[in-house]
Amino acid sequence: MWGQERVFDDGTSTVIDDNYIRSSILEPMTQIVAGYQGVMPTYQGLLSDRELDALIAFLKTLNEDSQI
Numbered sequence: 732m733w734g735q736e737r738v739f740d741d742g743t744s745t746v747i748d749d750n751y752i753r754s755s756i757l758e759p760m761t762q763i764v765a766g767y768q769g770v771m772p773t774y775q776g777l778l779s780d781r782e783l784d785a786l787i788a789f790l791k792t793l794n795e796d797s798q799i
């Protein structure tokens with residue numbers, strides 16, 4: 732999904748990148764993808780920057796695997 736555009740329920744949009752994923756983990760209610768409910772809990776204060784970076788790196792590998 733990296734590099735794809737997501738449209739939010741407020742009509743705004745963004746491209747999926749590291750910053751979007753980080754924001755979605757820490758503040759999931761700020762950008763809710765159109766057609767979905769805002770049900771993801773926040774992980775603010777539960778993950779260190781290093782853990783967030785590792786999680787984002789892992790998610791990128793899932794994207795790479797799907798393109799094989």
